[in-house]
Each structure stands twice: as C-alpha cells, then as structure tokens.
Amino acid sequence: MIQVGDSIPAVNLTAIIGDEQYSDTADKLFTGKKVVLFAVPGAFTPTCSSAHLPGFVVKADEIQAKGVDMIACLSVNDAFVMKAWAQAQNAEQITMLADGGAAFTEALGLSMATGDFGGTRSQRFAMIIDNGQVTQLNVEAPKTFEVSSAEAMLALL
Numbered sequence: 334m335i336q337v338g339d340s341i342p343a344v345n346l347t348a349i350i351g352d353e354q355y356s357d358t359a360d361k362l363f364t365g366k367k368v369v370l371f372a373v374p375g376a377f378t379p380t381c382s383s384a385h386l387p388g389f390v391v392k393a394d395e396i397q398a399k400g401v402d403m404i405a406c407l408s409v410n411d412a413f414v415m416k417a418w419a420q421a422q423n424a425e426q427i428t429m430l431a432d433g434g435a436a437f438t439e440a441l442g443l444s445m446a447t448g449d450f451g452g453t454r455s456q457r458f459a460m461i462i463d464n465g466q467v468t469q470l471n472v473e474a475p476k477t478f479e480v481s482s483a484e485a486m487l488a489l490l
Contacts, residue, residue, distance in 0.1 A: 334442035334472075341465050342440040346407070347431045349416040359437055364465045366402040369486050370430075371459040372443065375451055376410045376418040380478050385457070386422050388483035393426040396483065399490035403428055409435045409444075409454050443472065459486050 335342075343358040363370075371389060373381035389396070389404055396404055405428040408415060415429035435453040438444045443456045459481035461469035469489045471480035479485070 335460075335467055335470065337467050337470055339467050341462060341467065342437065344437040344440045346437055347412040347433065348429055349412045350428075354412060360465050363403075363462050366462075366464070367400055368403045368405055368462040369396055369401050369459065369490075370405045370407060370462055371481055371483075371486070372407040372438070372455040373457060374408070374445075374447070374454045376408050376414050377421075380457075381408075382418075382422065384478060385482070386418070386424060386427070389427055390422060390424050392483035392487055396487055396490065397426070399487070401490065405430050407432055407437070407455060409433065409438055409451075445475075457481050461486065461489060 341359045341363050343360040345356055346359050346362060347354060347356045373385050375381060386406055393404055407430045409432050411433045412431040415431045419429045432438050435444055438455040443458055444453050445456050447454050457473040459471050460467050471485060473481050
C-alpha cells in the first residue's frame with residue numbers, strides 16, 4: 334500500500350471537464366499542485382452520495398483557502414458516470430477522476446474485491462498530495478466513514 338512520503342504512480346486517470354475528455358497520468362496531473370484526493374467505493378452509492386462527496390462540496394472553499402490547488406474525487410467508475418454524479422451533486426469545484434479499470438487504485442494498493450456487488454472497487458480513503466508526493470494518508474476501516482471526510486482533511490491542512 335502507498336505510504337506517506339511515496340510518490341504518486343504514473344498511471345492514467347480520466348476526467349470529463351466541460352465537454353472534453355481529459356486523460357493523463359496521475360503523477361503529471363498532481364505535479365506542482367497541492368491536492369486533496371479522496372476515493373469512494375462507487376459513484377451514486379449511499380454513503381458516497383449522502384456524506385462523502387457532499388462534505389467536500391460544502392467545505393471546498395475552506396479547503397482551497399488552506400492553499401489546496403485541487404480537490405479530486407476518485408472512483409472505479411467511468412468518466413461519464415463521474416461527470417453525471419458531479420452534476421447531480423453540484424460538485425463543480427471537485428475534479429472527478431475516473432479509474433475505470435482500477436489500475437490506479439490497484440497501483441496504490443487500495444483496491445478491494447466486492448464480488449457481484451461491483452467487482453474491484455476502491456477502499457474509502459483520503460490523502461493530501463504535495464507536488465506528487467503523499468504527505469497525509471487516511472484509510473477507512475471496512476464499512477466506516479470517519480477519517481476520510483472533508484472535515485478530517487481540513488484538520489490536517
């Protein structure tokens with residue numbers, strides 16, 4: 334599993350920004366930026382839609398005021414699902430990152446197998462990345478939502 338002090342792996346992520354699809358490696362995407370990245374098991378799922386993403390939507394201005402250049406939400410979903418979820422949640426200040434094949438999540442060592450529920454998914458986590466290097470990492474215990482919230486990340490900034 335990725336640790337504090339490690340560099341973000343050079344694995345492709347995709348986003349749809351406006352009407353344009355954007356794809357680049359995570360290491361390039363995060364270079365020269367301070368980023369709060371949080372990951373959810375799935376777009377449109379209960380805790381992810383009722384608490385995790387909404388918390389970052391509400392706290393986005395406070396997080397950015399702490400010198401954060403990008404707040405990014407990661408899920409093992411395709412870019413079209415992530416765009417639709419962002420629109421449904423009024424998440425225009427959040428960069429929605431699609432890891433459709435779970436390559437990035439697996440490179441981080443933070444994937445989980447959910448069987449018929451959804452296949453390979455991301456564990457719930459949040460990290461602070463400074464110029465491509467992990468400076469904080471909070472991974473949730475299974476079926477919990479405590480250490481990866483917007484409030485928890487704001488306290489670390």
